[in-house]
Amino acid sequence: MKDQTIALAAVYQSAIMAHELANSGAVRDPKSWEVSLSSLYKIEANSTEDIFNHDMSGLALGFNTLIKSFNKDSYYINVIKYTITLLSLASKLQQRPDMMEVIGRGLNDSKILQHKDEPLNSAVIGKLAQIYSKTISQMQPRVIVAGQPFHLKDPATTEKIRAILLAGIRAAILWRQVGGTQLQLLFKRKVYIEEAKTLLRA
Numbered sequence: 379m380k381d382q383t384i385a386l387a388a389v390y391q392s393a394i395m396a397h398e399l400a401n402s403g404a405v406r407d408p409k410s411w412e413v414s415l416s417s418l419y420k421i422e423a424n425s426t427e428d429i430f431n432h433d434m435s436g437l438a439l440g441f442n443t444l445i446k447s448f449n450k451d452s453y454y455i456n457v458i459k460y461t462i463t464l465l466s467l468a469s470k471l472q473q474r475p476d477m478m479e480v481i482g483r484g485l486n487d488s489k490i491l492q493h494k495d496e497p498l499n500s501a502v503i504g505k506l507a508q509i510y511s512k513t514i515s516q517m518q519p520r521v522i523v524a525g526q527p528f529h530l531k532d533p534a535t536t537e538k539i540r541a542i543l544l545a546g547i548r549a550a551i552l553w554r555q556v557g558g559t560q561l562q563l564l565f566k567r568k569v570y571i572e573e574a575k576t577l578l579r580a
């Protein structure tokens with residue numbers, strides 16, 4: 379369950395950061411932001427941990443969000459909705475090789491925009507948001523992010539939300555690839571919680 383918990387925590391991490399952006403216009407933990415977005419470029423990784431730089435502290439936000447969500451903390455209602463929708467979209471996306479190809483090409487193109495001192499600059503974020511809009515946004519169900527109108531109307535913030543949701547899709551696909559299923563979300567919550575706690579202590 380270790381690999382599944384890491385991948386699922388990464389989905390939750392993307393969901394909570396989309397929530398933060400929509401409500402405050404910023405993410406609280408820059409390291410979580412960097413780890414999640416950087417995972418989009420780890421295509422040929424040797425392990426699940428390799429995708430996240432073998433540094434589980436970069437997924438601490440995700441582990442904590444997973445634990446609190448599974449314990450039915452009311453603050454995370456929208457985050458849970460986003461996570462469930464991302465998992466559903468990932469399942470459908472795996473049946474759309476055409477969409478997967480578009481995403482792959484887009485990610486490859488975005489590498490040209492990366493700077494050595496700032497790989498996740500605004501141009502890259504804009505490109506990732508564009509990839510999301512051209513692919514995931516065209517599928518059902520759509521991720522409807524709730525938040526403060528002021529932030530949701532800000533182009534830079536909406537680009538960041540789409541970019542982090544794209545990272546969430548990548549994590550959701552990974553979760554399925556390592557054996558994650560909807561039934562496990564229902565019947566193995568305690569196992570996920572205990573594994574997340576173990577990984578937080580690592």
